[in-house]
Amino acid sequence: MNKLQFKGEWHELKGKLRQKFADLTDDDLNYAEGQEEELLGHLQKKLGKTQQQISELVNTP
Numbered sequence: 029m030n031k032l033q034f035k036g037e038w039h040e041l042k043g044k045l046r047q048k049f050a051d052l053t054d055d056d057l058n059y060a061e062g063q064e065e066e067l068l069g070h071l072q073k074k075l076g077k078t079q080q081q082i083s084e085l086v087n088t089p
Contacts, residue, residue, distance in 0.1 A: 042057050042059075045057065045071075048085075049075060051074075052071075052075075056070065056071070056074055068086070071085075
């Protein structure tokens with residue numbers, strides 16, 4: 029997913045992540061433009077997933 033797609037689909041993706049991982053908070057999913065890598069790194073640490081697994085979660089339709 030490129031940055032434009034990430035930005036445009038963030039609200040939908042955020043809802044899907046909350047459904048799948050109930051322990052994620054608003055702070056965990058706080059996204060600011062230009063901070064995609066930081067957000068993905070935070071999710072990786074919080075969920076105990078690899079970078080590849082997080083990328084697959086984010087890129088799953």
